[in-house]
Amino acid sequence: MVNANQAIPNITDIEKAYSLIEKHIHRTPVLTSRSINSILGCSIFFKCENFQSVGAFKFRGATHAILRLEPQEAERGVITHSSGNHAAALALAASQRGIPAYIVMPENAPEIKKKAVAGYGGIITFCLPTQTDREQTMLRIKDETGAAFIHPYDNFNVICGQGTASLELLQQEPNLDVVIAPVGGGGLLSGTSTYVKGKHQHVKVLGAEPKNADDAYRSLRDHTIYPSEKPQTIADGLLTSLSPLTYSIINKYCDGILTVSEQSIADAMRMVWERMKIIIEPSAAVPVAAIMENPATFQGKRVGVIISGGNVDLSHLPWQG
């Protein structure tokens, strides 16, 4: 059994988060595709966080966490260890508040990610590509600077920020039967399920996860947080494992987790690119793949899908050798 010591957020916390961040984020569109609806046999409403600042929903949580800092705390800056969308989001949100963002990245992170974080004004420190060195480097810089650590998902304010994507989705499309979001560390799914269940208890909330990184599925099944061990998946945003906080929330609100094959993820991603002419990253294709793999579950339903992001290395696409 898992015991989280942190309080878990409720719908009011997400509404308050929204009032705080609304001016700073994009209200992303909800798009539909007749051809995809016809292929998949349901009506899908794509909440396009690939059009969010930094190309991912992560900007919502990072912005909220930063705006919640007291002035004295904020001026010392923020810090995180990440090489992905959270790092870029934290860097941009910090620069918009005019405070420093210290980002610890493994030295072997892709050039494209180093450039993105630097482009948003993040102050990068490289570390060895091990969990130990990552954490030690982070702690050292935190000590030196006094920066506030903003965890990518094991953080109440981050989760409330991520939940605002669903708040907008239900404003834009109030009548849904199911909402589905990808799950990696669980920040997005925590915010999504908290908001959707708080607003409409009858709406089903599902997570979607690569079969090759199914630690969240197993953690919920066995009531134990399993670490995510060297997962081999193209969904590079979903490599992390649940935290005590996200486990508790997802365990409370979420109706289930669907796992999908790598082939389905690539197929779903390509289908969205080809049919909708929008760029979504592999992690964002995971819920679409879950609909493809489970037609009976979604047949005739009105389905909200959180498209988590659109940051893709265009030189390495999954359908290329």
Place this chain on the structure above:
Amino acid sequence: MVNANQAIPNITDIEKAYSLIEKHIHRTPVLTSRSINSILGCSIFFKCENFQSVGAFKFRGATHAILRLEPQEAERGVITHSSGNHAAALALAASQRGIPAYIVMPENAPEIKKKAVAGYGGIITFCLPTQTDREQTMLRIKDETGAAFIHPYDNFNVICGQGTASLELLQQEPNLDVVIAPVGGGGLLSGTSTYVKGKHQHVKVLGAEPKNADDAYRSLRDHTIYPSEKPQTIADGLLTSLSPLTYSIINKYCDGILTVSEQSIADAMRMVWERMKIIIEPSAAVPVAAIMENPATFQGKRVGVIISGGNVDLSHLPWQG
């Protein structure tokens, strides 16, 4: 000197076209990107015809031409020879009116294009990949079926349909200094320049063309329609040459044609994919490349760009070897 015997359309013709097709087409969004504006030093309003039905503006002209057919004429169907977006557009527009569309395609056309046309219900006849066999096959089937030939651009009604993209653009963003569109056969640029100049004479209208397929640029310079001879460009929608009709219109209304390098086209396309998370085809990137190559012309201006389409073979991207 060129003499066109056909009447040229005016803004009222485009407004009438719009009333006729409005219910059948998508009103595509106008998107903006702060990062691209900051890179290029102007304010760009992207009219996103990549989100149009069949993924290209061509659906406007095809729909209009088909809706203009008298019932007896329509029931015999329509025919064209094309392997590109016009063929797909004609097939879909015909199927929506419940009439047959005969499409003559070279047997070596890419599989992806054959599939698209067939998927929209087009009746394909393959021909040898020569201009002569293409035309002879077309005439034979036209004789057999009595179908109406809908030329991809040398057609009054097609041009009026293409002009409706600018009608919507100026409704969505009335205050522009320049509008720029790609030019191949000139249907889009004809409709664009007719509408924009008819509405606001002071707004500049420019065409954009690959340097490697600069027949429109040379034709306007020398007042002679040059054929487009085996152009080597990634902008596969811009391989055709002007017709007497499109020449006359563009010569009358257009303020100039900018030509761009292949490298700029690929760079512009990639910039839009990466920054805006939308898929645009190489031909649609040509006007963006023209802005990149001519900063002084666009500096500080409010620029409307017609993004002509988003049909790309995702297995062969220009930045891959």
